[in-house]
Amino acid sequence: MEKFTIHTGQSVPLMNDNIDTDQLIPKTYLKRVEKSGFGEFLFDDWRYLADRSLNPDFILNHPDYQQATILVAGDNFGSGSSREHAAWALMDYGFKAVIAGSFSDIFYMNATKNGLLPIVLDQNAREKIAHLPSDHQLTIDLEAQTVSVGEDTYHFDIDETWKYKLLNGLDEIGITLQSADEITAYEQTIPSYRA
Amino acid sequence: MQTLFEKVWQEHVIKGEKGQAQLIYVDLQMIHEVTSPQAFEGLRQANRSVRRPDKTFATMDHNTPTKDIYHITDLISKKQIDTLRKNCEEFGITLCDNGSERQGIVHMVGPEVGLTQPGKVIVCGDSHTATHGAFGAIAFGIGTSEVEHVLATQTIWQKQPKTLGIKVTGQLPKGVYAKDIILALIRKYGVDFGVGYAAEFYGETIEGLSMEERMTICNMSIEGGAKIGMIRPDEKTFEYIKGREYAPQDFEAAVAHWQTLYTDDESCYDRILTLDVSTLAPYITWGTNPEMGVAFDEAFPAIKDHNDTLAYEYMDLHPGQMPSEIPIEYVFIGSCTNGRLSDLQEAAQFIRGKKVHPKVTAMVVPGSRPVKKAAEKMGLDQIFKEAGFEWREPGCSMCLGMNPDRVPEYVHCASTSNRNFVGRQGKNSRTHLCSPAMAAAAAIHGHFVDVRKEVGEN
Numbered sequence: 001m002e003k004f005t006i007h008t009g010q011s012v013p014l015m016n017d018n019i020d021t022d023q024l025i026p027k028t029y030l031k032r033v034e035k036s037g038f039g040e041f042l043f044d045d046w047r048y049l050a051d052r053s054l055n056p057d058f059i060l061n062h063p064d065y066q067q068a069t070i071l072v073a074g075d076n077f078g079s080g081s082s083r084e085h086a087a088w089a090l091m092d093y094g095f096k097a098v099i100a101g102s103f104s105d106i107f108y109m110n111a112t113k114n115g116l117l118p119i120v121l122d123q124n125a126r127e128k129i130a131h132l133p134s135d136h137q138l139t140i141d142l143e144a145q146t147v148s149v150g151e152d153t154y155h156f157d158i159d160e161t162w163k164y165k166l167l168n169g170l171d172e173i174g175i176t177l178q179s180a181d182e183i184t185a186y187e188q189t190i191p192s193y194r195a
Numbered sequence: 196m197q198t199l200f201e202k203v204w205q206e207h208v209i210k211g212e213k214g215q216a217q218l219i220y221v222d223l224q225m226i227h228e229v230t231s232p233q234a235f236e237g238l239r240q241a242n243r244s245v246r247r248p249d250k251t252f253a254t255m256d257h258n259t260p261t262k263d264i265y266h267i268t269d270l271i272s273k274k275q276i277d278t279l280r281k282n283c284e285e286f287g288i289t290l291c292d293n294g295s296e297r298q299g300i301v302h303m304v305g306p307e308v309g310l311t312q313p314g315k316v317i318v319c320g321d322s323h324t325a326t327h328g329a330f331g332a333i334a335f336g337i338g339t340s341e342v343e344h345v346l347a348t349q350t351i352w353q354k355q356p357k358t359l360g361i362k363v364t365g366q367l368p369k370g371v372y373a374k375d376i377i378l379a380l381i382r383k384y385g386v387d388f389g390v391g392y393a394a395e396f397y398g399e400t401i402e403g404l405s406m407e408e409r410m411t412i413c414n415m416s417i418e419g420g421a422k423i424g425m426i427r428p429d430e431k432t433f434e435y436i437k438g439r440e441y442a443p444q445d446f447e448a449a450v451a452h453w454q455t456l457y458t459d460d461e462s463c464y465d466r467i468l469t470l471d472v473s474t475l476a477p478y479i480t481w482g483t484n485p486e487m488g489v490a491f492d493e494a495f496p497a498i499k500d501h502n503d504t505l506a507y508e509y510m511d512l513h514p515g516q517m518p519s520e521i522p523i524e525y526v527f528i529g530s531c532t533n534g535r536l537s538d539l540q541e542a543a544q545f546i547r548g549k550k551v552h553p554k555v556t557a558m559v560v561p562g563s564r565p566v567k568k569a570a571e572k573m574g575l576d577q578i579f580k581e582a583g584f585e586w587r588e589p590g591c592s593m594c595l596g597m598n599p600d601r602v603p604e605y606v607h608c609a610s611t612s613n614r615n616f617v618g619r620q621g622k623n624s625r626t627h628l629c630s631p632a633m634a635a636a637a638a639i640h641g642h643f644v645d646v647r648k649e650v651g652e653n
Contacts, residue, residue, distance in 0.1 A: 017502055018386055018484055022616040027597045031258070031271040033232035033278050035339075045618050076387040076420065079484075080616060082322040083230065084338035102390055105356070105422045106322055106336050113340035159354055161216035172340070173243065176348045179210060179218065183246075183350055186209045186220055193449035194222060194314060 002115040003169035007096045008139045009069035012059055013130035017074035021107065024078065024086035038085055039092030064134035072129050073100040077118075078107025087114045097140055099126060099147065112162045115169065119147060125154045142167055198358045198458040199427055200393040203333050207316045209350060216352045222315040224345045225301045226253045226288070228279040229597070230320030234343035235282040246349045248287040252310060253279060255293050256300045257597045259590030261560050264294050272598065286346075299563020299589045302326040302414065302531040306406070307565050309439025313428035313453040318345055323531050323613065325416040329409035330436070331428035331456050333393070336417065359392035359421065360464035363400040365473030370647035372541065373408035374533060374611070374630035376400070377415040378478035380470050382488040388468065389421025395458060396426050400472050406435045407535045414532045415613050418485040427457045479518040479643055480615045480628040482506035487615070488628070491518055491645050509617055510625050511605070518643045521627060525608035526557035526638035527620070529587075530594040533611035533631050534562025539570050542635035543578045545649060551583035552641035558585040558600070560592040584638070596621045609637040 029041040046058045054061045060068070071090065077100035078086060087110040090098065097117040111118040117140065121129075129138065129149065138149045142163060147154045158166075165172060176183075197205070204219070211217030231253075238244070245251060258272040267273040276293065283290040291298040297308055302323055305311040313331035318324065320342045327334035337351065345351055363376060381388075394416050401409065409426050416424025433450050436442050443449040461467065476490035483506040489495060497514045498504055507513055512521065528534075528542050539559060551557045559579050561567035567589055570576055576586045593600040594612035601621030602608040608626055611634050615626035629637070632646040 016505075020484070020614075020616050022614070022619050026618055027257075027595050030229050030597065031269075031275050033236070033275060035233045035236075045622070076390065079386060079420065080322065080417075080614060082320055082324075082336035082338055084233075084320075084340060087338070102387060104387075104420065105390060106338060106417075109341065110338035113338060159216055161352065161354075171241075172352065173241070173344050173347045176218065176344065176350060176352070180348075182209055182218075183220070183348060187349075190220075190222075191448070191452070193443035193445050193452065194312075 001113070001169045001171065004096070004115050004117050004142050004166045006139065006141050007069065008137050009096065010065065010067050010134070010136065011070035011072050011099070011129055011132070011138045012065040012068035013072045014059060015072070015074050015130055018076045018079050019073055020080035021078060021083050021086040022080055025083065025089040030083060030085055035088050036092060038089035039094070042089040042093045069094055069096045070138055070140070071095050071098045072126055073098060075101035077103050079104040082106045084110040087111045087116050091116050099129065101126065112166060113172065115166060117142060117166060119156045121147065121154050121156060128152065196459045196463050198463045199331060199395055199425055199456055200333060200358050200423070202456055203314050203316070204355060206314065213355055216354050218350050219316060219353050221318050221345050221349055221351055222250060223310055223317045224251045224342070225305055225317065225319040226251060226342065227257060227301045227321065228255050228275045229257045230339050231282065231342055232275060232278045233339045234346055235286065237343045238346060243347045245286040245288065245346045250349060251288045251346065253283050253288050254291040254298055254301050254304045255279060256591045257595065259293055260598050261587035261590045261592045261600055264588040269599070296564055299566070300531045300534060300591055303534060303563040303566065306330065306410065307563055309436055309441040312436060312443065312449070313432060313456050318351060322417045322422070323414050325422060325424040326410050326414040326531055328416070328423060328425040329406060329413040330432050331425060331453065333423055333425065335422040356391055356393045356423065357465040358463070359389060359394045360458070360461060360467040361394055361396045362398040362467060362469045363396060363472060364398045365400060365471045367400060367472050368475060368647060370632060370650040371472070371475050371477055372630040372632060373404055373411040375475055375478045376470065376472055377412045378480065378485065378488050378628060379475055381415070381419045381485045382478065383470065384419065384468055386418060386484050386486040387420040389416060389419045392421050392466070393423035393425065394421040396424065397458065401426055402429065405537060406431055407537045410535070411532055415485070418613060428453045477630060477633050477646055479633065481510060481512055481518070483509055483615055483617050485615060485628060489518060491643065521607050521642060523609045523637045523642050524554055524556065524606045525602050526555055526634050527593040527608055527610040527612065528558070528631050528634050529560030529562060529592050530612040531562060532613040534560060534566065536566050536569050538611065538631040539566070539575050542631040543575045545632055545635040545646060546582045546584070546639065547578050549582055549639045551638045555638050555641055557583065557638040558587055558593070560587040561589050563589045593620055595619060602626070609634040609643065
């Protein structure tokens with residue numbers, strides 16, 4: 001997994017609530033057996049017109065937001081299916097972080113496993129960020145747990161374990177396998193009816 | 196004093212303190228073809244093995260064609276199916292292959308073979324995994340990285356969620372079902388009331404429900420934002436499991452333990468929500484998330500925000516219209532929410548001796564082969580076929596349109612599935628979630644009718 005330490009970039013607002021995983025990546029594109037190549041289909045129904053030309057009214061297609069690396073959204077982002085393809089599509093497109101009012105629990109975990117930083121900020125902060133001129137630069141500092149732009153700095157919370165893994169880009173399975181003895185010891189305590 | 200959830204959770208903590216990420220033991224991982232290929236590939240690349248293939252169980256469902264289950268014409272679907280077959284063979288995992296006796300939707304198969312049991316931690320790369328919580332298990336959907344982690348370690352890192360008690364009281368009126376309970380709850384409390392919580396459904400109404408009805412309710416926990424939805428195991432639970440293929444050999448010891456799995460007192464929950472069902476009506480969704488629903492005799496609500504505007508536009512409906520005015524042209528009865536035998540029995544009641552409306556295309560897709568066979572033994576397939584329904588092979592089918600079953604563009608579908616998201620059942624499809632009874636009656640009339648008035652007519 002890629003490390004996330006400090007990232008500076010442009011944000012793009014897509015302030016709808018309940019942006020679900022069917023919008024992030026329609027199931028037609030879930031049939032691949034690889035993790036890559038999903039960026040092209042991110043927000044597929046919104047980004048493309050029926051003839052697959054770009055929808056000029058969709059903000060990600062706006063010329064001013066072509067460099068955006070931070071998505072700003074409403075509440076309950078990533079609701080619906082458990083498809084990690086949603087996180088892969090966001091990263092493959094070029095996003096490094098998503099700032100939302102809240103995240104679905106499953107999406108939140110999927111994001112952290114891939115180095116995509118999910119940040120919860122209140123509506124006031126998100127509205128301010130959403131209304132920045134498009135040439136702004138936002139800085140996210142994971143160690144300090146802050147999002148800053150100009151004079152404004154916003155604090156966000158994150159569990160220490162996810163933070164540590166993101167900061168160091170760690171292979172979670174590798175870490176867990178260091179506890180193999182503890183897992184084996186636990187298995188020996190499982191009663192026969194649950195074995 | 197603890198909740199049901201806390202008791203089961205505590206039995207599974209390997210390391211870590213409450214309030215921080217903890218390493219949790221997983222008793223059962225169910226896998227399917229869509230969310231597992233990248234996980235197996237990850238194992239291969241790191242030269243890792245599956246720690247407990249005996250605690251891993253695979254089935255095929257999302258891509259399964261329901262017309263001719265043995266011939267997949269979509270080559271990309273076929274590759275995903277073949278990849279699962281190859282992975283199960285290579286890593287020694289039991290697979291219910293397409294067409295086999297036990298095959299079905301992953302959340303049907305677990306309970307049917309008896310793997311789903313109280314007190315277990317069960318995961319699957321699918322958000323409807325909460326279905327298994329109906330047995331008093333902690334069951335939740337995970338992403339593919341977590342699937343790989345569980346394959347390699349039989350554990351998962353999780354932060355203990357808060358607990359949410361959902362108290363359901365009152366006698367359910369005739370013609371109103373478990374599906375209406377969960378749709379009403381989501382309408383009342385929204386699509387994100389359960390974010391950050393493990394939910395437990397309880398109260399006299401829940402106790403009175405069958406195991407199949409309980410599964411319908413837990414199945415849709417995620418539509419209210421809760422990735423875990425549980426119900427206290429009781430005699431019905433034990434009776435359901437008894438004698439199934441993977442039921443514990445030491446059944447009495449198991450039951451003795453399962454009987455200790457309950458919430459000590461309501462005051463243990465971090466939050467409580469309530470619903471009285473004594474005057475509940477059948478529910479139908481009008482919009483593009485499960486919260487956008489109304490009771491049968493209620494007009495569609497006024498627009499309150501931009502999300503509503505977009506939903507009305509997409510559905511081509513407007514505030515003030517009644518559910519009976521929706522022009523239904525497709526009817527889908529099936530899915531992990533409502534693809535069980537009792538669902539098909541309920542639906543058949545409204546169809547017996549009648550004909551599907553000429554403008555309606557209707558299909559029944561049993562959730563699993565055991566359900567299909569049991570229904571055929573009872574002659575339900577004949578009732579559906581004589582009425583003009585298609586009778587299909589088991590799979591996820593039209594719930595999500597990853598296989599050939601789709602709702603055509605701009606067509607309104609009465610669907611017993613769980614999600615009415617934009618494009619969920621096919622591009623520009625218009626989904627109306629409802630109970631099997633409401634869907635069946637809509638197939639006959641070409642629009643929704645009040646099934647409370649039709650119950651017992653036949």
